[in-house]
Every structure is written in structure tokens, then in C-alpha cells.
Amino acid sequence: MGRAFVYVILGGGVAAGYAALEFTQRGISHGELCIISEEPVVPYERPALSKGFLLPEDPARLPSFHTCVGANEERLTPKWYREHGIELVLGTRVKSADVRRKTLLTATGETISYKILIIATGAQALKLEEFGVSGSDAENVCYLRDLADATRIVNVMQSCAGGDAVVIGGGYIGMECAASLVINKINVTMVFPEAHCMARLFTPKIASYYEDYYKSKGVKFIKGTVLSSFEMDSSGKVTAVNLRDGSQLPADMVVVGIGIRPNTSLFEGQLTLEKGGIKVNGRLQSSNSSVYAVGDVAAFPVKLFGETRRLEHVDSARKSARHVVAAIMEPDKTGEFDYLPFFYSRVFTFSWQFYGDNVGEIVHYGDYSGGTFGAYWVSKGQLVGSFLEGGTKDEYEAIAKATRLKPEIEDLAELERQGLGFALAV
Ligand code: FAD
């Protein structure tokens, strides 16, 4: 026995929250929509966990950052879901799915059936064990994916004030957590295998600007190596990190951010997968016509690039969620998802935005000595990507618009000379 719904959203993260808002704005009846989430709280803005949540003064706490405040939309509290007749099955993991029978089986033994399923299971942090290092369970080794992880980081930070942290990984989690640790007066050493931070996106010149600032705040960078093992005390706490280059770093705490794996396992062998995610079409519909996928777990066609991508960013989760609801509820009026990739970060007093694709030739512009600066990427004679640090709202809108239009670029030197002015004039 179990319950049956017209729509079920599997996963209660960012995408689920934005989809719920869109469902109510387009008009659903009470009892039609159910959200099942392993997390015990209603959807919230995950980006806050590595930023406002980790601040020592006046930190962000729920309910202040429930979705959809990140897009300046209504804030969806538990009361909001009750008032809209949305069934919440929280703190409950779905342990198997049968897309032929249209059923989900929860870890509590309930079978929940659907007419239409939206998969919004996001991703999980990769563990050190997957790279042959054990010790992830130590009480002072931290990952960061959900509220429980963030709460744990806050507690561990408080227990080692003035101490040493080793941050493993030079990506988004590494950079944002390192900044937060510094703000919490903890000494930080970052360790990562690449030649510079944010290697998936930044150019060496952009990376060097931020690294110099981090260094001025006391952060040490150890590049081109990875950790090989932990030293533990008798209580199982990490006391030092051993690196593959033979060196050892003392550690009161460790933060690990070495990438993610999309949560697809329930659907392997049932749905077509691509790029590590669930392959969907421009309507965000999977290889089974009753099943859709959005957010980090979805590999969807990015029309602008003419290829399928899986993006791991909040804007994509928000917009794919809204689009899927439109595609489900008003199929005749809804075109294909036409998304311009958008990534951003905020650390210390910095704030950058990136739009498009970081392929092709790179043109840096602006003031890299402390002012507004950025870069363009030009591929096959067209502008395909734009980065800007320290822009105004209008300037960010200008680089987004210019990137979407993919203007032809004949002269890279002229583009460099015009800098931000080029985007503002498009
Ligand atoms: P998620 O938000 O991860 O939600 C997935 C949900 O599914 C979770 O609630 C999970 O518990 C649930 N779930 C999974 N499997 C099951 C199951 N079997 N049964 C039940 N429930 C399940 N992006 C940016 O663009 N800018 C940022 O500044 C930024 N900051 C970030 C900071 C942090 C700390 C993290 C972790 C990510 C950040 N991101 C940022 C990325 C962004 O948060 C994600 O792209 C976004 O959350 C993806 O939304 P989603 O709904 O697809 O997945």
C-alpha cells in the first residue's frame, strides 16, 4: 500500500523549491504534488552554506534562506507548502525506483506512485576513499554538500579557533571555504593537484589575482600534489596531512572539496545516461516520457553550444526547474529550454560572474591591479564566454547579453582595447 500523486519531485533541494513555486503559480490542486527528500528540511538555497552560513558574525540560518529567496522570489517555508497542499515527505530516502510501474520505494517501506516524475536528486560530494585515501569519517574531516555538513563545519571551526586548517581541492568549495575559514581566524593551507585554483574555469591570470589576495590574507598554496594519508591521534582525530610530495602539514581540521557525483544510481539501467547525468531533451524529458530531470543531475542540450552538458550550478537548477514545470503543464506553449550557462562566486569582498563557455582564445581586459577586470573567450571567430569581477548589475547584464548574442570578433587586440566597453556597446 502507498500513496499516489499526479506529480512527484524526487529530491528536495534547489530545483525542487523552484519547481514547487512554478507549479503553484501555474495552478495545481491540493494533493497533486509530492516532494520526497532525504534532507529533513524544506528546500533551501544551497549556495548560502559556503558563504553566509559560515560567517562568524550574524550567520545566515534557516528559515532565512529557504528557496526561492536567491532569485528574489517568495520564500517557501514549511507553512507555505502546507497552505498550497503540497505533500512533503522529508528525512526520507528513496531506495529504489521502477519507471515502468511508475513507483518509488522509500527507505521507510512506503511505495509512492506518480503519473509524472521529476528527478531532482542533485549530487553527492566525492569522498577521499575514491582516491585511495581513508579517514573521511574522522570527526575533524569535513565535506560540504548539505545543511548537516555545514553545521558540522561550524562546530569544528569553533573547536579549533586560531588553529590550522588544510583545504583539499582548489575548486568552488575549496576557494569559498578557505575564505570563510580565514574570516573565522583559522590558518589555511590549500592543497590541489592543478597549477592554479579554479582550474576548470579560471585562466592562470585570473587565478593569480585571487591567489595573491588569499596569500595576503595568510593562505598558503601547495599545488601540483595531492594528499596521500592522514596522521591520526588515539581518539581518531586527524592531526596532520601527509602529501604525495613527501611533506606533512599540521591540521586541526580538514575541509575536502574534490568534486561531485550526480545522484543517478536509482535510474541506472532504466533511463539513458550521458555526461554522468540523466540525459534529457529540450523539454527536460528523459528517455522515459513520464520522467523528467533537472538541476545537477540532468544532462540537457545547451542550444547555444549545440551539445549536451551537465551543469553544477544554482542558476541552471533554478531555471531548468521552472522550465520543466512549464513543459509539463503547458506543453503547447513551451519551447525548448534555451539556457545561457551562468556561474558566479562571492568570496571576501569579491564577486564575479561568468556566462557562456570557456573555450577558445582568451582576451583579458581591465584593471588587474585591484579594479574591475575580466576576460572574454573567443572561439571560431565568435565571442562565446565572458568573465567579470566587481561589475555593476548593468555591467553583468551587458556581458550576459553580449555572450548570448555570440558577436563576431575579427580583431582580438581591438577587443582587448575596448574591454568591458565592448559588451556595453553590443
Ligand atoms: P540539490 O540542491 O543538491 O538537491 C538534491 C536533493 O535531492 C537533496 O535534498 C538530496 O538530499 C535529495 N536526494 C538525493 N537523492 C535522494 C534520494 N534517493 N531520496 C531522497 N532524496 C534524495 N552554485 C552556484 O551557481 N553558485 C554558488 O554560489 C553555489 N554555491 C554552492 C555552495 C555549496 C556549499 C554547494 C554544495 C553547492 C553550491 N552551488 C552553487 C551549486 C548549487 O547549489 C547546485 O547546483 C544546486 O543545489 C543543484 O540543485 P539540485 O536541486 O539539482 O540539487
Ligand code: NAD
Ligand atoms: P570542483 O569541481 O569545483 O573542484 C574540485 C577540485 O578538486 C578541483 O579543482 C581540484 O583542485 C580538486 N581535486 C580533484 N581531485 C583531487 C585530489 N585527488 N586531491 C586533491 N584535490 C583534488 O568541485 P567542488 O569544489 O568540490 O564543488 C562541489 C560542487 O559544488 C560543484 O558542483 C560546484 O559547482 C558546486 N559549488 C559551486 C559553487 C559556485 O558555483 N559558486 C560554490 C560551491 C560549490
Ligand code: ISD
Ligand atoms: O544564490 C544564492 C547565494 O549565493 C546565496 O547565498 O542564494 C543564496 C541566498 O542569497 C542566501 O540568502
